Amino acid sequence: MPDNRVPGFGETYGEMYGPVPPPDRPLPPGHDGPASPPPPHAHRPPPQSYGYPPPTRQLPQQSSYAPEPQPYVPEYPGPTYAAPPPKPPRPPRTPRPLLAAVLAALLAGAGAGYAAGALGDKDPVAPGRSPTQSASPTKPPSKPAGLDEVAAQVLPSVVSVETEDGRGSGFVFDEQGRVLTNAHVVDGSSRAFIVLQDGRRIAARVLGTDPARDVAVLDAETARGLIPAKLATKSTDKPAVGDTVLAIGSPLGLAGTVTSGIVSGVDRKVGLGEDESQQALQTDASINPGNSGGPLVDAEGRVIGINTAIAQLDEDGDGKGNGGSIGIGFAIPIGDAVDAARAIIGG
Template structure:
């Protein structure tokens, strides 16, 4: 809210200054501007984000909220178990704003993973994300975290892989995780960590926070090489 108010005040102040300059007949100065961008497809990380965003959903489960992403052509959604734990009614919000009911098809609390079955997934035509290989990640590689931090759906943050096999406590036990400095905050849980090729390489799950809470540049994702077989098992069983 503060950022919005500052922008509004700045815009209003700029408008008043412009009007005053015109009123008193001061010569207008044309500042040099870059030529208009040639229309074309997105490139780089912008293209990566555009590729993955349609597959990412917001997850609403009672008072809890998080993120998830579609993993197959049947519209199953992978998220964190802690996002939907104890919830009877689950809603997924698609990237275009549509809201669909869902049920928890299965969960693995030890690995902190859950699969949702979305009502009407076939007619909704949910595009699945492309799963990559976390084993191929390298420290320093660029990644994107996509999700709904603090309820802000479709948020994309960028960073690098800080470590590929950091040992942390996830779910009910100590697990290895992908560490990243891409900004991850409450609400990102269950969303995808994506490499520069638009492939999901992890499930964003936890952050290390200071006393005041919030992101301090240390986030953790469940490696997709471990998450994908668990999701497949939950869907089949």
């Protein structure tokens, strides 16, 4: 009889469910036949232990290697940048021949200066000077004053001269407050007024005139506030052609007007006043009606002449000039004017 034991179980199939009917034998009525056998694993008892450890499931070992992250590469090509090529090494600098020559010249000059100083120390002491006494340093030349400073220095001495018949200019020339002007300005008047730069009017008496030299002297009633101008009466003060000059006066009644120019000529023979031939200074400083009698001063503020006349063009042919200054003016030298003034004052 075959063994009907089910693996893993101690009972046979017949012991549990009865004999197995033959395949061709019909089943009795009311009997549907034996129940279907359970699956092999149903009611399976735990496996018996035979002294070996139960099998364990071995997991596949994971490797520690991880792929390196790759940079992101766009699907379209972008611009490429290349680093600039490195600069070639700079060649070493070599000294220039010019620098060497200059250095040699400096060394030679220093040696020569040292030698000259050594020789100078051995020179004998000048007569009248002690060995410890040194020569006085040379005084640097004084800086010439600007024309604005010259004008500011002279203007307080310049006055306007007014008479019944006209007006002109003048300037204070001595400590007594006497005023020097042209004879044709007062034109035979015995009285006049002088107007100072601050607007004060002072009555004055006409001491006298020299029509030949065109010079007149006025004596103010008071000398208060009258400042005499510096006069260039020394022989060393004579002007030269090209010297800078200022013409100051009251042209057309404009008191305190200053124009500049140069000495264009000296010892010009011109007809001034009643004298047909008189020495005069020529200047291109603008001189206009009303400037007559005013001072012509140099760059140091000294009066070198009295503005007297201007040359004019005779456009009408009538012997009378027309227009204003054409850059040719004449002034009486101050030496001649002072000589005439002294003669007038001395009577």
